[in-house]
Amino acid sequence: MDTFDSSDLPAVLVVDDETGSQDAIRRTLEEDFQILTAGSADEARLLMERHEPAVILCDQRMPGTTGVEFLKEVRERWPDVVRIIISGYTDSEDIIAGINNAGIYQYLLKPWMPDHLLACVRGAVEARRLQQDMHRLDVELRTSTSVLRVRKADKQQRVKATFDFDRIIRAADSPMDGICELAARAARYDLSVLVLGESGSGKELLARAMHYASGRAERVFVMENCGAISDSLLESELFGHKRGSFTGAYEDHVGIFQRADGGTVFLDEIGDTSPAFQVKLLRVLQEGEVRPVGATRPIPINVRVIAATHRDLEQEVREGRFRKDLYYRLAGITLTMPPLRERPGDIVPIAEAILEHATRELGVPAKGFAADAMASLITYPWPGNIRELRNEIYRALALGPGDQRPLDAQAFSSRVLQGQSGSTAHMQDSSGLRLPQSGTLQERLEAIETAILKETLLRLRWNKTHVARELGLSRVGLRSKMQRLGLEKK
Incomplete structure (x- = not known):
């Protein structure tokens, strides 16, 4: 367990039972931060009682306790410390528990990239500094009734705008x-x-x-x-x-x-x-x-x-x-x-909004959805509606490649890829077409082609030039496929 020296650099506590992992993180961060290390939750707890670091980087799997369990305790006793989980395991339950119970700032997967880790910790320190500044300003403004009245009105307007009916995400003619x-x-x-x-x-x-x-x-x-x-x-x-x-x-x-x-x-x-x-x-x-x-x-x-x-x-x-x-x-x-299955045209804008929010919350980059991923989302009947769609996208993002590529369908769970839930025996695309679970190869391929074309047309608002460019078709070829598959804007 490291000792704390007086330094102007922000302190980062690394909690990991593997000394190799501690050393790797130290080499990445030591030029910008003062690094403290602990090999267990007990050692980390002793350090926290003497010194309060700005950020904790905690491994998820440790002897005696999990990172989420320890960070939940940190959240209760030292709420101002920014909490980050690093794990080599992609258990979605751990991720969800970390977000909900431990209030983690980010969930980083091993092997991490040095630049990504450094940027993540810098962002965490900046977030803590801003939070402390806001608290100081709140104390200073507490005696100013007129300022508080203005701030209250401003916040009320922002909340009203957040929950405005126009902000309920949906497609045109939903x-x-x-x-x-x-x-x-x-x-x-x-x-x-x-x-x-x-x-x-x-x-x-x-x-x-x-x-x-x-x-x-x-x-x-x-x-x-x-x-x-x-x-x-x-x-x-x-x-x-x-x-x-x-x-x-x-x-x-x-x-x-x-x-x-x-x-x-x-x-x-x-x-x-x-x-x-x-x-x-x-x-x-x-x-x-x-x-x-x-x-x-x-x-x-x-x-x-x-x-x-x-x-x-x-x-x-x-x-x-x-x-x-x-x-x-x-x-x-x-x-x-x-239900969501009765308004399939809304799936595209809702899914895109959820993905944008998830990338910010989890700190995992993703550049939209690949065509096969969006086709899978459109054809699944979503018995759990928007809540299930949100959970599926968060899971796919957490278990996906974690780079700037579009999210592909392979990150989704098997039930979404199969396009059925429970006793549901068919899939539906955004036009209400039912995709059979049986039939010849040609029939199934045409069904998939229809779903992908429909999704792209909806997402790009029926701009055939953009659709043809994205799918690698000529406008004549696209028009021919739309006529053959009976896809017309209604």
Whole structure:
């Protein structure tokens, strides 16, 4: 374990049980940074207690603990230290856990390139410096009411712009156009809204857009997944509780409805709640007040409720699993989000936006999608909708070549390459064509050719000159193929 010398260079702590890896990183970084090394999490912990480095480079596989587990502890005890994982393993679960639990800055795969590692650490140190500067400025501005008021208004405008209906990514003439138009009109009126649609289809994003387009935009938007917790915990989370009202209630808890007073509450998966809880929720909505668990007096509230579910609530009402009176209370206006397979034209712009975001978040370069990769995305039915598409692209980017080449189809999982999920026996392209899983070689080749042509035409907005150039065809050859395959702009 190294000792710390007083130096003006930023300190970088390297945690790796292999001395060869420590030496390689030291040689790469020592001209720009002061390097500390530790062979285990315990040694690193002792160093951290005496000196706080700017950046930690931590190996994922170490004796006794994993890099993600150690960096999760670092995040809790030393949150200002920028955390980077280096690993020779491409386990997607490790990557996702690192991002979600340990808050890592970047995930670097071995063998790393010296220039890439140096640039990554320089960026991490710069990010930490900017974060410290922002904290200092926040402290300085805390006493200036007028400046804070301006900053608040500026941030509110930026948030509203982020969740504007026009920012919901979709292609021209998407089925989402009509949904967004209805939602924008409904947002102006203080009515309850019920959003129906499959899991992962974007119901929360639509609800946020409605909130920021409403008169409640300057107040808070709070969401709760009603299907994720038990009735008792859900009641406490939404309505609050008083200290001592049940075992473990050591202090008063302000519920979501109180915290969102004047704003919007988004209740996701409302169809998964029990009839007993539905009675309590109905009372809150009817009376405009909540009674925290253990309280003797109700508390008035003023919130707008947007509820969502993947279930058919009318069918649930008919079968007695959902209260009719609560259904009509929630369904002041009903909007239905189409699944991704019913708007295949949206796959191209959504996938490109996800890839752009993923390259920034993971620090892995990729220059768009290769034609075979985009064809695979278009032909897969996406039962998990946009959430599944996002996970697939992040996985492909993390396990891909990691260079400036377009992302190819081989980085995708086998289910996407096969174009089917579960009992699904066909693939669909963006025109709604079904690609058979059987047939002659010529039939299958024509089906693939159709999907690739369709994807390229959509992505390049039917500019035949650009399409022909990308696919290596003449305009006459492209026109001939489009006529033979029945591809015409509608």
